[in-house]
Structure formats: C-alpha cells, structure tokens
Amino acid sequence: MILTQQRTQLAKFQSLIALVLLCIGISLMSDKFLTVDNAWNVMRQISVNICISVGMTLVVLTSGIDLSVGSVLAFCGAITAGLLKSGIELPSNNLYIGFTILGAILVGLIAGALLGLFNGWTITRFKVPPFVATLAMLTIARGLTLLWTKGFPISNLGNSFAYIGTGWFLGIPLPVWISAVVIVSAVVITQKTALGRYIYAIGGNEHASKLSGININKVKLIVYSIAGVLAAVGGIMVTSRLDSAQPNAGISYELDSIAAVVIGGTSLSGGRGTIMGTVLGAIIIGVLNNGLVLLNVSPFWQQVVKGGVILLAVIIDKANSKND
Known part of the structure; x- marks a missing residue:
C-alpha cells in the first residue's frame, strides 16, 4: 500500500523531476544555458508550442488526436500576412479591400x-478516425498554404505586426503573455466549466457519456475548433517573429505538441491529464531543443533524440495506465 502511494506521488512529479535533471545536465555541459538572454529565448520559443499543445490537450482528453496543427499554423499565418500586406483585390469590380x-x-x-x-x-x-481525418487536413492545409503563397514567403509586414512576436511588455516578451492568457483560459475551461467536465467524461467513457445526455458531437466540434484557433494563434506569433509567412512553416510542430502533451502526463487514451502538465511538458521539449542546439548536436540527431523522448513518454504513460 505504501509502495503504491509512493509510486503515485512519484508519477505526479516525474515531469518536474525530469525537467530539473535536464536543466542540470545541460548547464554542466554548456555555460550559455543558465543566462537571462537564453532563458527569455527559450520562453519565447516555447510560447508557440504551448498554444498548440493546449489545444492538443483538449483534443487528446476526448481520446482524439490532431495531426494537422502544424499545417493549420502555416495556413493561418500566411492568410494573416497576405491580407495585411496585400489585402484583397477584385479587378473585375474595381475593388480593393x-x-x-x-x-x-x-x-x-x-x-x-x-x-x-x-x-x-x-x-x-x-465517423472517420481522428488520426485519418486530421492527417488528411495536414495535407489539405499545407496545399492551401502553398496555393495562397504561390510557394514564396510573404515578408516585410511592418514593425507594428512584428511587435506581436518580438515585443516586450512589462519586461516580459509579448508571446509569453499571449501563452499565459491561453493557459489561464484553458485551465478555467477544464476545471470550472461544464464543457471541461464533458471533455473529461467523453475521454473516460464515451458510451457512458452519451447515455448520460452529453452531446458528444457538439463537444468534439468545439474542442477541434479551439485546437484550430490556438494553432492559428501560434501561426500568427511565428509569422510576426520572423516578419515573414513561410510556406513550409510549422513542419513537425504537431510532433512537438504531442510530445508536450504526453510528457505532461495526459493519457493518449483520453480522460486523464491537465493543462499545467502539458505546459511543463512544453517547457521540457523547449529546454531539450535549446540544449541540443547549444551543444551543437546535429539536426539529424536532434530528431532521433526527440523521437526517443516521445517513445519513452508513451511507454511511461502505458505503465501508469496499467498501475491505475
């Protein structure tokens, strides 16, 4: 009994322990890691992943998955940049918006x-499986991005727009403030609203939720819409920071977000997990990415390492599920 309680307590703090050990390890190998400038750089970079991962968490809690967030991010960033720079021209009507x-x-x-x-x-x-439906959207949104941009970046968007991704407010980067608003909103939704209770209920047992009167389809429509909006928020921040909408933006972002969700303790089978756990997972991924760059690790090996981390997190998740 005591051993089971200790294992449960350890599972609650395993992500935090992993983050501390990761920070200690990187700081011992690189004197550039524990600097104020690098800390803000990491926070600015993970702000995008936090926004995407929060939406992914809501989806995964319903026992779903969204593989399209990276492509949606790129498309929404390109839409925003294109409209801001060129507007909409209708030559046949002699109209410019x-x-x-x-x-x-x-x-x-x-x-x-x-x-x-x-x-x-x-x-x-x-009744298309979420994996298949969002995989199709991954390709559709990427194609729409290429059509909109014609394969070329949309750049020089102005200092006012660049402020969103590069500006500071009260001594803190603006992207960090944006991600903080997203986090607080998601925590309120999951912990203080009926929608949050329905999300957890559907992920825990969809059949029982249906019998209890929950409109499952409506909840899923809302959840996937929120995930799309948060991917768009990430796309706008990336576009602003780069001062350019890149046609290939967001590639592999869905992997980082899924990694953050799983590392943060959200079960891929749904019904169990927290927003703050995902935030911690996103920080771990951000620190890992930053550490690998500082240590001059080959980008090819970086992919191998991140894949291994995702696999390890899933294995731990399955082990915890069996203990439950």
Missing part, C-alpha cells in the same frame, strides 16, 4: 476555427 492588423489577425483566427471545425465535423458526421 485593405486590412488593419486586427482585421487580418481576426481573419487568420477564423480560418483556424473553420479548419478545426471541419476536422470535428468529419470525425463526428462520418
């Missing part, structure tokens, strides 16, 4: 919501 920064951002967020909604509709209406 210009967009302010706020207007372009709103359209980008709406595009993310619509793509996420389409994912949810495909899954609920046609």
Whole structure:
C-alpha cells in the first residue's frame, strides 16, 4: 500500500523531476544555458508550442488526436500576412479591400476555427478516425498554404505586426503573455466549466457519456475548433517573429505538441491529464531543443533524440495506465 502511494506521488512529479535533471545536465555541459538572454529565448520559443499543445490537450482528453496543427499554423499565418500586406483585390469590380492588423489577425483566427471545425465535423458526421481525418487536413492545409503563397514567403509586414512576436511588455516578451492568457483560459475551461467536465467524461467513457445526455458531437466540434484557433494563434506569433509567412512553416510542430502533451502526463487514451502538465511538458521539449542546439548536436540527431523522448513518454504513460 505504501509502495503504491509512493509510486503515485512519484508519477505526479516525474515531469518536474525530469525537467530539473535536464536543466542540470545541460548547464554542466554548456555555460550559455543558465543566462537571462537564453532563458527569455527559450520562453519565447516555447510560447508557440504551448498554444498548440493546449489545444492538443483538449483534443487528446476526448481520446482524439490532431495531426494537422502544424499545417493549420502555416495556413493561418500566411492568410494573416497576405491580407495585411496585400489585402484583397477584385479587378473585375474595381475593388480593393485593405486590412488593419486586427482585421487580418481576426481573419487568420477564423480560418483556424473553420479548419478545426471541419476536422470535428468529419470525425463526428462520418465517423472517420481522428488520426485519418486530421492527417488528411495536414495535407489539405499545407496545399492551401502553398496555393495562397504561390510557394514564396510573404515578408516585410511592418514593425507594428512584428511587435506581436518580438515585443516586450512589462519586461516580459509579448508571446509569453499571449501563452499565459491561453493557459489561464484553458485551465478555467477544464476545471470550472461544464464543457471541461464533458471533455473529461467523453475521454473516460464515451458510451457512458452519451447515455448520460452529453452531446458528444457538439463537444468534439468545439474542442477541434479551439485546437484550430490556438494553432492559428501560434501561426500568427511565428509569422510576426520572423516578419515573414513561410510556406513550409510549422513542419513537425504537431510532433512537438504531442510530445508536450504526453510528457505532461495526459493519457493518449483520453480522460486523464491537465493543462499545467502539458505546459511543463512544453517547457521540457523547449529546454531539450535549446540544449541540443547549444551543444551543437546535429539536426539529424536532434530528431532521433526527440523521437526517443516521445517513445519513452508513451511507454511511461502505458505503465501508469496499467498501475491505475
């Protein structure tokens, strides 16, 4: 009994322990790691992954998956950049529609919501497995990005827009503030609202949830729409930071977000996990990426290491599920 309790307590703090050990290990191998500039750099970089991963957490809690977030990120960033720089021209009607920064951002967020909604509709209406539906959207959104950009970056978007990704507010990078708002909102949703309770219930036992009167399809539509919006938020931040919408932006971002979710303790079978656990997982992934760069590890080996970390996290998740 005592051993079981100790194992449970250890499982709760395993991500935090892993982060501490990772920081100690990297700091011993690189004197550039424990610096203020590097710390802010890491926080700015993980802000994007946190936004994506929070949306992924909500999806995974319903026992789903979203492989399209990287492509949705790229498309929404490109939409925002294109409208901001060139607007919409309708030569046949001799009409030009210009967009302010706020207007372009709103359209980008709406595009993310619509793509996420389409994912949810495909899954609920046609009973397509989430893996297959979102894999298809991964390709669709990437194709739409290439069509919109014609394969070329959309750059020189202005200092005001660049402030979103590179600016500071009260001594803290603005992307960190944006991710903090996303985190707080998601925590409130999962812990203080009926929607949060429904998300956990569906992931725990979808059949029982249906019998209890929960509108499962509606909840899934909302969850996948939120995931799309948060991918769009990430896309806008990336585009702003680079001052350019790249057609190949967001490649492999879905792997980092899934890694953050699993490392943070969210079960891939659904119904168990927390937003703050995912945030911790995103920090671990960010520190790992930063450490590998500082140690001049080959980008090819970086992929191997991250893949191994994801595999290890899934193995631990399965082990914890059996102990439950």
